[in-house]
Amino acid sequence: MKFLADLHIHSRFSLASAKNTTFESLYIAARIKGITVLGTGDFTHPGWIKELKEKLFLDDNNLYQLKDKIANICESFIPQACKGLIRFLPTGEVCNIYKKNGKIRKIHSVLLLPDFKLVEKLNLKLEKFCKIESDGRPILKLDVINLFEIVLGISDRAMLIPAHIWTPWYSLFGSKSGFDSIEDCFGDFSKYIYAAETGLSSDPDMCRKVSGLDKITLISNSDAHSPSKLGREANIFNTDLSYESITSAIKSCDPKKFLGTVEFYPEEGKYYADGHRNCNLLLMPKDTEKYGGKCPVCNKNITVGVLHRIDDLSKNAKKKKHLFFIKPYLFWKFSQRFSNPGAIQRKYV
Numbered sequence: 167m168k169f170l171a172d173l174h175i176h177s178r179f180s181l182a183s184a185k186n187t188t189f190e191s192l193y194i195a196a197r198i199k200g201i202t203v204l205g206t207g208d209f210t211h212p213g214w215i216k217e218l219k220e221k222l223f224l225d226d227n228n229l230y231q232l233k234d235k236i237a238n239i240c241e242s243f244i245p246q247a248c249k250g251l252i253r254f255l256p257t258g259e260v261c262n263i264y265k266k267n268g269k270i271r272k273i274h275s276v277l278l279l280p281d282f283k284l285v286e287k288l289n290l291k292l293e294k295f296c297k298i299e300s301d302g303r304p305i306l307k308l309d310v311i312n313l314f315e316i317v318l319g320i321s322d323r324a325m326l327i328p329a330h331i332w333t334p335w336y337s338l339f340g341s342k343s344g345f346d347s348i349e350d351c352f353g354d355f356s357k358y359i360y361a362a363e364t365g366l367s368s369d370p371d372m373c374r375k376v377s378g379l380d381k382i383t384l385i386s387n388s389d390a391h392s393p394s395k396l397g398r399e400a401n402i403f404n405t406d407l408s409y410e411s412i413t414s415a416i417k418s419c420d421p422k423k424f425l426g427t428v429e430f431y432p433e434e435g436k437y438y439a440d441g442h443r444n445c446n447l448l449l450m451p452k453d454t455e456k457y458g459g460k461c462p463v464c465n466k467n468i469t470v471g472v473l474h475r476i477d478d479l480s481k482n483a484k485k486k487k488h489l490f491f492i493k494p495y496l497f498w499k500f501s502q503r504f505s506n507p508g509a510i511q512r513k514y515v
């Protein structure tokens with residue numbers, strides 16, 4: 167069946183979340199917005215996982231459903247036209263902060279696990295590296311490769327997906343504390359990176375300019391910190407409602423199973439353009455270059471945004487390839503459009 171899934175959200179246990187981000191209000195908002203599969207968010211938080219265990223049960227397809235007692239209360243708030251199935255998939259976000267190749271790295275990742283038993287096993291391991299109860303999105307002073315090792319050690323059905331990959335301060339390709347390629351960040355574990363989250367300030371069309379993402383499925387989620395923001399970005403699947411079907415559709419990027427994404431206008435994203443927040447300055451990439459990367463008001467460094475960063479990384483790749491084989495590169499790029507379904511991933515607005 168065709169359905170919408172929003173796999174990256176937060177609970178009231180995450181810093182900067184609205185107080186009304188309760189389980190019940192998330193459930194009701196998801197139904198009103200037509201979301202069938204909702205990531206639980208914040209599964210590393212002991213308070214949230216306790217509540218999820220009280221209110222949900224694991225069905226035969228390895229997704230969670232609401233227990234009748236809670237469902238009856240919530241259903242009375244859902245308009246008749248919005249009634250329908252809803253399933254929960256265990257997800258959480260973590261932030262790795264560490265030094266690599268002489269630079270401080272800050273990387274956010276979304277984690278998917280098939281059940282709460284495995285989540286609790288993971289949490290026991292993560293507790294050694296952070297105060298797990300202090301934030302729904304804990305900070306781990308650990309290389310993201312070591313985190314990946316731990317996650318796959320818990321279950322080979324787990325997934326780690328780099329979150330909002332262009333955000334300047336906290337992401338895989340972020341201009342301030344990220345890397346220039348998946349391989350630079352994940353090394354030998356790159357082969358287990360099947361997907362990346364575009365974030366609000368970019369969309370699949372923009373990301374596809376970067377050849378390093380050719381084999382990667384581009385997913386989109388709301389990263390909501392309040393119920394009203396659920397589904398502002400989401401994924402369109404055409405599979406049965408099971409953990410295995412959803413994760414294998416992401417892994418394969420089969421266009422019959424992963425139909426595309428619902429997108430926010432990237433231009434309205436917080437990090438689309440370059441700028442300097444303290445000086446209320448917003449610049450397009452060519453202007454940043456004109457000013458030599460320094461804020462014309464205070465002379466501090468300009469924060470390079472998503473558009474500029476995508477431009478830089480796509481130019482880098484082109485430069486390298488054009489140097490040695492211009493024609494084979496064009497042929498390769500052309501054939502990619504047919505051999506790699508990700509390259510023709512559709513965008514739904």
Ligand SMILES: [Zn+2]
Pocket residue numbers: 259274329330336
């Ligand atoms: Zn994040």
Ligand SMILES: [Zn+2]
Pocket residue numbers: 442444445447461462463464465466
């Ligand atoms: Zn400034």
